[in-house]
Amino acid sequence: MTDKLSHEEHSHDEEMHIHPHVHSEGYVHTHEHLHGVPHDHHTDAPAPALLNVDGVNFEYKTARVLNEICVGVARGEILAILGPNGVGKSTLLKCMNLILQPKTGTIMLGELNLTKMSGNEIAKNVGYVAQRNDSARMTVFDSVLLGRKPHIGWRVTDHDYTIVENAIEQFGLTDMQLRYIDELSGGELQRVCLCRAIVQEPSVLLLDEPTSSLDLCRQMEILRAIRNVVDHHDVATVMTMHDLNLALRFADRFLFMKNGRIYAMCDKSGVTSQIIEDVYGIKVDVILHNEMPIVVPCG
């Protein structure tokens, strides 16, 4: 099983760089073969990937955390990285903007090789929202302004202020822009962090569990905001998630990880109870509710 899968990953990786379109077709084929899921979303050709992760390996001390990861994300697309705790989801995300240095492999952003760029240059192209955000005694406005840091020289320019103001308005933070962020609720803080990543004007957005520790209402609110940003700014987005149903609802493609490897990659219709069972080790039913797949644990 493992051999077969890694072979498939390998071939799909090779194809991906030459013909992204073909890769996608071949990929779908794989899963039809594996899980017998028909595809109905592939009438229009997918855009070529903007962010390309190629052959990434990551080791923490001697333990190998990521093994030959290859994945591409297109503009306007949300890729959800799924898998159990400790499988390397966050590690993969951090490798994508080189917060963690992969042992081998390259990360390409279009023609740019991120692996060879400085942290500041990467930050001009890739926005990142960490899972844990500390709240210092800074105002919402200044916290968002911090997102302009990669672009700011010695002085903040009018251009920076304009971008920040517009983003604050877009995220509905105008009323609280002079409040200190250590007085905000979890959902509000998450919105500030997302807004900060947006003012970096990135073409790629990386989100590490954007909904963790939020209530249901705030989860929906923040994911709607993310979806909105992705659609309007046309950014390629990758987010790690624990909640499968929220992921299914808001993401376009799904990358399931197991033991530091890619176990499966599919779109909404490709998510099957079999994949989830293999990855998470529990029995589930995938049912359709209002044409939306829902994962329900059995027993």
Added chain:
Amino acid sequence: MTKEEKKPTNYKAYVSRKVSVILIGIAATIIMFLVSVSVGAVSIPIPDIITTIFGGGGTSLYERIIWNIRIPQALTAIAAGAGLAIAGVSMQSVLRNPLASPFTLGLSSAAAFGAAVGILLFGAGTTGSSIADAVVINNPYLTTLSAFFFAILTTVIILLIAKIRSATPETMILAGVAISSLFSAGLMAIQYFVDDTRLASIVFWQFGDVARASWTELGLITLMTVICLIYFIYKRWDYNSIDAGEETAKGLGVNVERTRIIGMIAASLISATVVAFLGIIGFVGLVCPHMMRRVVGDDHRFLIPASFVCGAVLLLISDTVARTVIAPHVLPVAVLTAFLGAPVFLYLIIMRRRA
């Protein structure tokens, strides 16, 4: 201008509020400087100070007192206080710990140990001080060098440990605490065995006193403080990023490890210079940043300059009070910094987060 139109008006008001805190601080520093130069054994009227400084005459007695004693002492208080305060800001930020200060990391005990070693090896002699004429330290420069050496050595050890174990704040703080205890024990051992004269010198050295500096020492302290101030201000956005979380900072392109190490080195250089020349002056580095955090927040664009003036004012007031409160006797300024700073600090803690 377009800038005025584009920035929201209330943000502008908010920024000018913070800037005004800094301006008030600068005004307070100037006023306190004049007061400090004015008071003492010979009291000099402020108009005479101004005419003397700007070369408008004045008596030769005033001139000598002002230029040789009062001004160096007042300027030393400003430079040392400001330097210790910004060193504290930097350490609290890069180590992400509100209790971090040059002294929590063992610099002061290392310097005290170094001074004790210097006094032990090079014996007794004389050094200029307004506090205790009876106490003498021979070769004050060797004592100073020894204190400086050990203070810097502490930082080097902490950084080496951090290098091996990756530069996490916890590693650095724990290493600092351990080294601090080590030097304290060493100091106690020396104090236990030396003769009375040297014991007196060692204890005397530890009482921080801004009167020890002449123009040369003042120049070195000022130079160190100004260089680090420029560096800290240049890195203000990096410090703000680190405040938002280490990973967020890295995501914003900040080299967190390097910023942490350079911030540590800069803060240590200021503190080591101040401590080596003046003795131990605690509290300023810990508390001034916190006072200003309460007033202007954690934004380093405002926090660094605000702490700078806060440190200057606090040490200047402390020194002035120390020289006058039980005149003709003079208290060590280090005693006064805590006496004056602690109540203000407690007040700010109690009043914090008022809606």
